[in-house]
Amino acid sequence: MELSKNYLDNINALKSAILKSRYKAATIVNKELLILYFAIGRFISRKIEEEKWGAKIIDNLSADLQLELPGLRGFSASNIKRMRVFFEAWHDQFVISPSVTNQTQVIDLEEIKFSPSLTDQLGNVFSNVSFTHHIEILQNTKSLDERIFYIQKTAAEFWSISTLKNHLANQTFKKTxxxxxxxxxxxxxxxxxxxxxxxxxxxxxxxxxxxxxxxxxxxxxxxxxxxxxxxxxxxxxxxxxxxxxxxxxxxxxxxxxxxxxxxxxxxxxxxxxxxxxxxxxxxxxxxxxxxxxxxxxxxxxxxxxxxxxxxxxxxxxxxxxxxxxxxxxxxxxxxxxxxTSQVLPAAFKGLLPDVETLKKLMD
Missing domain, CATH: 3.40.1350.10 (Trna Endonuclease; Chain: A, domain 1)
Structure with missing residues (x-):
C-alpha cells in the first residue's frame, strides 16, 4: 500500500515531537542530577573540612547507601569523591540559600540554583552536559574560560566522552x-x-x-x-x-x-x-x-x-x-x-628506555 505524502508528513511531525520531548525530559533529568551531585559534593566537602572525614568513611558511606537503596547506581566511593570535586570547582557559580548554609544534616535541593552569572555565560548549556563530561573537563582544564569552551563545544556538537577526551588531549582550546x-x-x-x-x-x-x-x-x-x-x-x-x-x-x-x-x-x-x-x-x-x-x-x-x-x-x-x-x-x-604523539613530561624523561633500547630488549 502506497503511503500518501500527507500521512508521511504526519509521521515526521509525530517523530519530531517525540524526539523533542525525550530530549527535553533528558535535559530536565540531567539538570536535577547535577544539582543533586553538587549538593552531595557540598555535604561531603563540609564533612571532610569540619569532621575530618577520610577515604574509609566515604567507602563505608557508599556501601551503606547500596544497602539502603538496592540497585543504586552512580554512588560508588570514587564517584562521591568526584561530586566533591564538582562542588569545589563550581561553588562560586551556584546560589545556596542561607537556610541550607546553616544546616549540615539536611540536603534541600530546592534551595540550590544556578547563579545568574553562570546562566549569562552558558545559558542552559551547563545543564545539558552530563556529569561524566563535566568531571572529564574539570580534571583536564585549568581556567574557567577553558572549562566554558569545552562545555559549550560538548553541548553544541554532542561530543561523546571519547571525542571530548580527544579534544582535551589535543588542547583544542589553546590551539583554536x-x-x-x-x-x-x-x-x-x-x-x-x-x-x-x-x-x-x-x-x-x-x-x-x-x-x-x-x-x-x-x-x-x-x-x-x-x-x-x-x-x-x-x-x-x-x-x-x-x-x-x-x-x-x-x-x-x-x-x-x-x-x-x-x-x-x-x-x-x-x-x-x-x-x-x-x-x-x-x-x-x-x-x-x-x-x-x-x-x-x-x-x-x-x-x-x-x-x-x-x-x-x-x-x-x-x-x-x-x-x-x-x-x-x-x-x-x-x-x-x-x-604524532604526546610529549613525555619532563618528570618522566630518563625513567623509560629509549626506542632503540626497547627494540633490543624485545629482540
Whole structure:
C-alpha cells in the first residue's frame, strides 16, 4: 500500500515531537542530577573540612547507601569523591540559600540554583552536559574560560566522552583561533571570517598515526595513514568537516593536478584543501596552494558556496616566514603543524628506555 505524502508528513511531525520531548525530559533529568551531585559534593566537602572525614568513611558511606537503596547506581566511593570535586570547582557559580548554609544534616535541593552569572555565560548549556563530561573537563582544564569552551563545544556538537577526551588531549582550546592565516585580507564577510578562525587549529595531535622515523620524508605514507584512520582524523578536525577524497583530481589546460585531502565544511559552506608536508614549511608551498584554490573555485565550487580555504599541514613552521609568505595572495590560507604523539613530561624523561633500547630488549 502506497503511503500518501500527507500521512508521511504526519509521521515526521509525530517523530519530531517525540524526539523533542525525550530530549527535553533528558535535559530536565540531567539538570536535577547535577544539582543533586553538587549538593552531595557540598555535604561531603563540609564533612571532610569540619569532621575530618577520610577515604574509609566515604567507602563505608557508599556501601551503606547500596544497602539502603538496592540497585543504586552512580554512588560508588570514587564517584562521591568526584561530586566533591564538582562542588569545589563550581561553588562560586551556584546560589545556596542561607537556610541550607546553616544546616549540615539536611540536603534541600530546592534551595540550590544556578547563579545568574553562570546562566549569562552558558545559558542552559551547563545543564545539558552530563556529569561524566563535566568531571572529564574539570580534571583536564585549568581556567574557567577553558572549562566554558569545552562545555559549550560538548553541548553544541554532542561530543561523546571519547571525542571530548580527544579534544582535551589535543588542547583544542589553546590551539583554536591561533592558526597563522591571511583570513583578514581574503575573507570579506566578518561572520564567515570568525567562523573560519574557530574552525582550524594551530596544531593537530595525530597520535593515531603509525609512522616510523624512516617514513618522515614520504608524504604519501602520511596521507595513507590519515586516510586509513579518517574517522579519527575527522575527530581531530571537528564535527563540521566531511571527507570528500584524497588525491582529488583537477584538470587545468589538459594537465592533471592532485590535491592531497579534500573536505567540505558545513559550517563554513566551503571546500577545504589540506596539503600534507612532512618537513618544515617553505614559502613556495603558498603559490601551489593558491593555484589549487583558484582551480577549485573555478571548476568545483557550487554557486551557493563560499570560496575555498586551504590549509598546509606540516611538521614544523616559523610564523615570521609564514607572515611574509602570505603577502600578495588573494586566496584564504592557513598553516598548521601536526605531532604524532604526546610529549613525555619532563618528570618522566630518563625513567623509560629509549626506542632503540626497547627494540633490543624485545629482540
Amino acid at each position: 583561533g591561533r592558526l597563522p592565516n591571511n583570513f583578514s585580507q581574503t575573507i570579506i564577510n566578518d561572520d564567515v571570517r570568525q567562523k573560519a578562525l574557530q574552525s582550524f587549529k594551530d596544531e593537530y595531535l595525530l597520535d593515531f598515526l603509525n609512522i616510523e622515523d624512516n617514513d618522515e620524508n614520504d608524504e604519501r605514507v602520511l596521507e595513507s595513514e590519515i586516510v586509513q584512520n579518517i574517522k579519527k582524523f575527522l575527530m581531530s578536525l571537528g564535527s563540521d568537516f566531511a571527507f570528500i577524497a584524497n588525491q582529488y583530481r583537477l584538470i587545468v589546460e589538459d594537465e592533471e593536478y592532485f590535491l592531497d585531502l579534500l573536505f567540505f565544511n558545513r559550517r563554513l559552506q566551503c571546500l577545504v584543501v589540506f596539503e600534507l608536508k612532512t618537513g618544515k614549511f617553505k614559502p613556495e608551498y603558498m603559490g601551489k596552494m593558491n593555484f589549487y584554490l583558484s582551480a577549485l573555485d573555478e571548476y568545483v565550487k557550487q554557486p551557493h558556496e563560499q570560496t575555498s580555504i586551504g590549509i598546509i599541514l606540516c611538521k614544523e613552521k616559523k610564523n615570521k616566514v609564514i607572515e611574509f609568505s602570505f603577502r600578495d595572495f588573494n586566496k584564504a590560507m592557513g598553516v598548521s603543524t601536526y605531532k
